[in-house]
Amino acid sequence: MSLALSLFTIVCVSLGAVFFLAGTLGLLRFPDTLTRLHALTKADNLGLGLVVLGLLPQVDWPLGALKLIAVWLLALLAGATVGQVLGSAVRPPPVSGAGESTP
Amino acid sequence: MSMSMSLGLVADSFLALLILGLAVWTIAVRGTYAAVVGFVAYGLLVALVWVRLAAVDVALTEAALGSGLMGLLLLRAAACLPRDAAVPASGRVGRVALRVVVGVLCAGLTAVLAAVVLQLPEPAPSLAAAAAQVLPTTGLGNPVTGVLIAYRAIDTLLEAVVLVLALIGLWSLAADGAWGGRPGALRTREPGAALVLLAQLLPPVGILVGIHLFWTGANHPGGAFQGGAVLAAMWAIVLVAGLAAAPRVDGRRLRLVLVVGPALFFAIGLAGIWWADAFLGYPADWAKPLILVIEAALTLSIAAALGLLLAGPPAAEPGPGPVVGAAGQLSWKEQSSTDEHR
Numbered sequence: 082m083s084l085a086l087s088l089f090t091i092v093c094v095s096l097g098a099v100f101f102l103a104g105t106l107g108l109l110r111f112p113d114t115l116t117r118l119h120a121l122t123k124a125d126n127l128g129l130g131l132v133v134l135g136l137l138p139q140v141d142w143p144l145g146a147l148k149l150i151a152v153w154l155l156a157l158l159a160g161a162t163v164g165q166v167l168g169s170a171v172r173p174p175p176v177s178g179a180g181e182s183t184p
Numbered sequence: 185m186s187m188s189m190s191l192g193l194v195a196d197s198f199l200a201l202l203i204l205g206l207a208v209w210t211i212a213v214r215g216t217y218a219a220v221v222g223f224v225a226y227g228l229l230v231a232l233v234w235v236r237l238a239a240v241d242v243a244l245t246e247a248a249l250g251s252g253l254m255g256l257l258l259l260r261a262a263a264c265l266p267r268d269a270a271v272p273a274s275g276r277v278g279r280v281a282l283r284v285v286v287g288v289l290c291a292g293l294t295a296v297l298a299a300v301v302l303q304l305p306e307p308a309p310s311l312a313a314a315a316a317q318v319l320p321t322t323g324l325g326n327p328v329t330g331v332l333i334a335y336r337a338i339d340t341l342l343e344a345v346v347l348v349l350a351l352i353g354l355w356s357l358a359a360d361g362a363w364g365g366r367p368g369a370l371r372t373r374e375p376g377a378a379l380v381l382l383a384q385l386l387p388p389v390g391i392l393v394g395i396h397l398f399w400t401g402a403n404h405p406g407g408a409f410q411g412g413a414v415l416a417a418m419w420a421i422v423l424v425a426g427l428a429a430a431p432r433v434d435g436r437r438l439r440l441v442l443v444v445g446p447a448l449f450f451a452i453g454l455a456g457i458w459w460a461d462a463f464l465g466y467p468a469d470w471a472k473p474l475i476l477v478i479e480a481a482l483t484l485s486i487a488a489a490l491g492l493l494l495a496g497p498p499a500a501e502p503g504p505g506p507v508v509g510a511a512g513q514l515s516w517k518e519q520s521s522t523d524e525h526r
Contacts (some may be wrong), residue, residue, distance in 0.1 A: 157383060165377075
């Protein structure tokens with residue numbers, strides 16, 4: 082049983098590391114800011130999510146596990162917000178009401 | 185055993201190389217913003233080093249204050265500096281020379297520190313055993329908090345006072361007409377919907393984490409400075425998102441919050457002359473509750489001081505609501521002149 086859980090951890094954490102690697106490659110190689118942001122947030126969402134999923138069997142239940150999940154959710158919130166803020170800084174959203182002033 | 189040790193050595197070496205590389209990049213990079221971003225990442229990596237050295241208290245402080253708070257202050261300073269293109273060529277040459285001088289001085293300091301560390305006797309002199317031996321008399325479980333609030337309480341008291349002095353220094357940068365008004369550095373013209381959502385979702389969690397850091401500091405890594413820094417960060421997010429305005433700096437209640445921590449610390453320290461025959465001494469049975477009261481008040485004052493340091497000096501405000509311009513300017517000028525008459 083513990084062997085199966087260890088294998089589960091190794092597989093999940095390794096997959097998470099692959100996503101981090103891919104996200105870093107995307108950050109370095111993609112052509113513009115928006116696609117780079119896309120690569121970066123994928124690393125946060127899936128990479129960190131898989132690492133947390135893999136570590137869940139290794140920590141105390143329920144407090145340790147809840148802390149890990151909270152870390153992942155906070156990283157998701159921060160990543161999504163930073164993505165939106167940086168994205169709108171690069172490409173500002175169309176000003177509402179602009180159509181009225183210029184018919 | 186040796187396998188895990190060598191793995192740790194590989195990880196530490198990689199971390200050290202990463203930090204050195206990032207440090208060189210931060211100094212060499214041209215853009216001021218890029219340098220600040222490099223500095224923030226550098227601080228987070230240094231926090232990882234402190235974790236590797238089992239100094240989690242220092243790691244928390246480095247991440248919260250050294251990297252996060254300093255990073256925000258430096259970003260604001262960078263926003264006030266002229267863009268690189270606006271600096272004349274002669275100025276650029278001077279800046280390169282300045283960077284070289286700073287780099288050489290820092291490298292020299294690092295070399296001296298490295299030489300000192302390498303010449304330490306084996307085992308290195310340490311007060312750790314003595315500190316751990318007396319720790320039970322304070323009722324604390326975290327030796328770092330014991331050092332900060334009991335053994336070296338005078339240092340911590342002065343640190344708390346220095347924060348208030350720093351804030352007075354910052355406020356003295358305000359224009360005469362703006363004195364007494366609201367700090368304006370964290371105002372955003374149009375915070376996006378995502379930022380507003382973050383400012384609504386994160387503070388409940390962050391306030392809980394800040395209070396937890398203060399409370400757990402008695403027995404585990406944490407304490408007033410780390411908890412206060414997290415609380416200040418939550419306040420800063422709310423200010424940036426425009427969900428609340430910074431308080432007027434001439435408010436009586438705000439100033440009370442700012443000084444309650446250092447003042448209570450000082451008062452309990454003075455009372456120690458009668459209770460425990462020493463300034464900043466605690467009576468044996470009351471050490472733990474007194475320390476917790478001091479830490480709670482310090483957390484509040486530190487959070488307020490750090491938040492106000494981030495919020496900058498009082499600035500002329502455009503006036504609440506959609507009315508911006510001459511009328512708003514006039515109203516706060518009248519306000520400030522009545523303040524001067526008081």
